[in-house]
Amino acid sequence: MPNEQCLLELRAVSKTFNGVPVLADVDLRVGDGEVITILGPSGSGKSTILRIIGGFTAPSRGRVILGGDDITEVPINQRPFNTVFQDYALFPHMTVAENVGYGLRVRGAARADMAQTVARSLRMVQLDGYGQRYPAQLSGGQRQRVALARAIICQPRLILLDEPLGALDVELRKQMQGFLKDIQREIKTTFLMVTHDQEEAIAMADRICVVSAGKVLQIGRPRDLYYRPGTEFVARFFGENNLLKGLLGAAGNHYRHVEAGWGPIRCAVDGQPEIAGAASGLAAYGAVRPEEVSLHPADARLDAELNRMEGRIEAVSFSGALTSVRVVHTGGACVLQVRLQSRAEGVPIQVGQSVVASWRAEACRVVLA
Amino acid sequence: MQGGSGLSGRREGADGRRWRALQQALIVATVYGLPVIFVLVPLLTFLVYSFFWVEGGAMHYSLSLQNYLRFFAGEAFFRVFWQTILLCLGVAAMATLVAYPVAYFLTGIKGRMKSTLVMLILVPLLMSYIIKIYALRSILGANGLLNQLLMGLGLIDTPSSFFVFNLNAVMLTQLALLIPFAVLPILLSLERIPRNLLEASTDLGAGGGQTFLWVILPMSLPGVVAAATFVFVLAIGDFLTPQMVGGQAGFTFGRIVYSQFGIAFNWPFGAALSVILMGVIVIAIVVGARYGSSRRGTA
Numbered sequence: 001m002p003n004e005q006c007l008l009e010l011r012a013v014s015k016t017f018n019g020v021p022v023l024a025d026v027d028l029r030v031g032d033g034e035v036i037t038i039l040g041p042s043g044s045g046k047s048t049i050l051r052i053i054g055g056f057t058a059p060s061r062g063r064v065i066l067g068g069d070d071i072t073e074v075p076i077n078q079r080p081f082n083t084v085f086q087d088y089a090l091f092p093h094m095t096v097a098e099n100v101g102y103g104l105r106v107r108g109a110a111r112a113d114m115a116q117t118v119a120r121s122l123r124m125v126q127l128d129g130y131g132q133r134y135p136a137q138l139s140g141g142q143r144q145r146v147a148l149a150r151a152i153i154c155q156p157r158l159i160l161l162d163e164p165l166g167a168l169d170v171e172l173r174k175q176m177q178g179f180l181k182d183i184q185r186e187i188k189t190t191f192l193m194v195t196h197d198q199e200e201a202i203a204m205a206d207r208i209c210v211v212s213a214g215k216v217l218q219i220g221r222p223r224d225l226y227y228r229p230g231t232e233f234v235a236r237f238f239g240e241n242n243l244l245k246g247l248l249g250a251a252g253n254h255y256r257h258v259e260a261g262w263g264p265i266r267c268a269v270d271g272q273p274e275i276a277g278a279a280s281g282l283a284a285y286g287a288v289r290p291e292e293v294s295l296h297p298a299d300a301r302l303d304a305e306l307n308r309m310e311g312r313i314e315a316v317s318f319s320g321a322l323t324s325v326r327v328v329h330t331g332g333a334c335v336l337q338v339r340l341q342s343r344a345e346g347v348p349i350q351v352g353q354s355v356v357a358s359w360r361a362e363a364c365r366v367v368l369a
Numbered sequence: 370m371q372g373g374s375g376l377s378g379r380r381e382g383a384d385g386r387r388w389r390a391l392q393q394a395l396i397v398a399t400v401y402g403l404p405v406i407f408v409l410v411p412l413l414t415f416l417v418y419s420f421f422w423v424e425g426g427a428m429h430y431s432l433s434l435q436n437y438l439r440f441f442a443g444e445a446f447f448r449v450f451w452q453t454i455l456l457c458l459g460v461a462a463m464a465t466l467v468a469y470p471v472a473y474f475l476t477g478i479k480g481r482m483k484s485t486l487v488m489l490i491l492v493p494l495l496m497s498y499i500i501k502i503y504a505l506r507s508i509l510g511a512n513g514l515l516n517q518l519l520m521g522l523g524l525i526d527t528p529s530s531f532f533v534f535n536l537n538a539v540m541l542t543q544l545a546l547l548i549p550f551a552v553l554p555i556l557l558s559l560e561r562i563p564r565n566l567l568e569a570s571t572d573l574g575a576g577g578g579q580t581f582l583w584v585i586l587p588m589s590l591p592g593v594v595a596a597a598t599f600v601f602v603l604a605i606g607d608f609l610t611p612q613m614v615g616g617q618a619g620f621t622f623g624r625i626v627y628s629q630f631g632i633a634f635n636w637p638f639g640a641a642l643s644v645i646l647m648g649v650i651v652i653a654i655v656v657g658a659r660y661g662s663s664r665r666g667t668a
């Protein structure tokens with residue numbers, strides 16, 4: 001949340017259900033106007049975080065702060081937030097227009113104003129002309145948009161979305177992600193969105209908050225989480241990653257080495273003071289993304305600054321735009337996944353070939369085991 | 370050997386298939402046949418009977434409309450008929466009004482306590498009708514609990530006969546007997562409302578009253594209509610309660626029908642009145658089904 005003003009803050013929020021801890025000391029700062037996705041495996045406590053913010057569930061400990069005011073005890077209907085529920089929770093006995101206008105009706109808005117605002121909201125979610133239908137007469141994507149229109153019509157400070165696209169098929173999901181993003185840019189309202197789909201999190205979020213087993217593991221921009229994972233869980237969570245095991249070498253300001261059995265791995269540590277200062281000798285991984293590794297003939301002369309590993313190609317598999325290659329260290333000590341751009345004539349590599357794999361220290365990070 | 374067993378196996382198979390087909394036919398015949406024999410045939414018999422007529426104590430087995438003409442022309446019958454419909458509508462309305470808060474209260478309770486309370490409502494349904502009526506009669510009677518209570522509170526000086534042997538008594542007794550029938554459909558419809566709709570309503574800023582009025586009440590309306598239909602149909606078909614607590618003043622249509630069979634021995638006229646009653650019940654059910662499910666969709 002580097003530049004924006006802080007809108008909402010969770011301070012050491014914990015939750016236990018019947019003695020079973022579900023959230024442990026969750027801290028979260030949500031900036032005004034930003035899109036945060038809460039990402040984590042099933043049962044990790046994502047919905048619980050959202051429900052605590054919405055007021056549906058009271059935290060066992062900790063505070064919820066809105067713009068400096070403690071709102072932990074404020075009832076649901078007095079919080080300036082609106083929720084888009086996973087299964088939309090549209091009122092089946094009301095038309096689309098009545099659903100969308102519900103928040104205004106509750107506030108006693110005049111009928112004429114209401115009709116106008118509802119029409120505007122429906123236009124915004126591209127559903128003009130659908131006002132007189134009932135939810136049962138809509139497709140999944142349309143219902144989703146009604147739920148969104150219903151939430152934004154009250155001009156909340158924060159919109160909470162619990163897996164808003166979870167019920168949609170892949171194609172529609174992609175489309176709706178773009179749609180949600182566009183709407184958010186238009187109304188500039190803060191979005192806090194739960195998902196367990198990493199691609200969705202990356203596509204939607206300004207910042208991602210990774211949750212696992214009731215703890216926040218890391219909060220940061222998608223790029224940072226992808227290239228500078230703070231924990232092994234995060235390092236493994238977003239796509240494929242090479243985690244090369246070793247022991248942390250001597251401290252350094254810009255680089256540190258992870259001493260693997262087959263050689264040192266040079267890793268950048270800028271922007272990671274806790275890694276730069278970590279005790280040497282700790283078990284650690286050098287983490288490098290498959291697409292950051294390049295392959296060279298065994299006798300190639302390489303820049304001494306580069307990380308390198310000599311090995312043999314064990315498998316090559318074509319998967320469209322990219323081709324995955326598995327390189328095994330000559331001594332068998334280490335396996336490296338490499339991703340190359342596919343070429344029409346095929347990548348110039350064959351199984352059994354000896355190669356040197358190399359990657360830049362800047363693309364390689366230390367992850368403590 | 371192998372061929373032989375195979376052959377006999379096939380023959381058994383054919384027999385088995387025939388046997389199974391027979392079984393199937395028997396089941397179908399039972400499933401559709403029993404209702405036809407025990408429901409449809411009596412109804413049709415009644416319908417036919419209602420066109421026969423009695424004169425001078427003798428049955429005439431020729432078709433005539435005179436039973437129906439007698440009903441619609443004779444003011445006395447029609448008046449009782451109309452009064453009974455109003456009475457039963459009243460009972461249905463009041464039973465539903467009482468049942469709604471009870472059901473609403475029950476949805477708010479969880480676990481063991483709830484099943485216990487629901488059982489308490491169900492148990493009277495299993496008790497003998499006559500015993501229940503007797504019990505209520507003693508409560509409503511001149512020296513009954515109700516009068517004692519009112520006198521104790523100083524609201525009346527002498528025991529009132531307002532509650533016994535008249536239509537009030539019929540109404541109060543039927544109300545007490547039929548409320549459980551109204552609670553159940555309402556309870557079911559309330560329980561079927563997804564919790565997250567209530568959360569959505571509150572999330573959008575609604576207070577408890579608004580959520581009730583705009584979400585809970587309309588969504589439980591099918592249950593309300595079902596409850597009212599239930600009670601109405603049960604009340605209008607009931608001749609025992611009016612017979613036992615109605616006295617001279619509490620005359621209802623059900624009693625007239627009953628008397629045609631039991632006292633007047635005019636079965637054709639009784640049958641015609643039954644057919645009319647049946648018509649009212651069918652209309653009630655059709656109207657109920659219509660208004661009970663007019664709400665669109667489920668999502």
Ligand SMILES: Nc1ncnc2c1ncn2[C@@H]1O[C@H](COP(=O)(O)OP(=O)(O)OP(=O)(O)O)[C@@H](O)[C@H]1O
Nearest residue numbers: 017018022040041042043044045046047048049196
């Ligand atoms: N009302 C409740 N009573 C008891 N336990 C609960 C309750 N709500 C949630 N839990 C438990 O808390 C944990 C976290 O639940 P939560 O719904 O927050 O998970 P989630 O991250 O949203 O998972 P999913 O991706 O499956 O939706 C789960 O183990 C769940 O069983």
Ligand SMILES: [Mg+2]
Nearest residue numbers: 046047048162
């Ligand atoms: Mg969830």
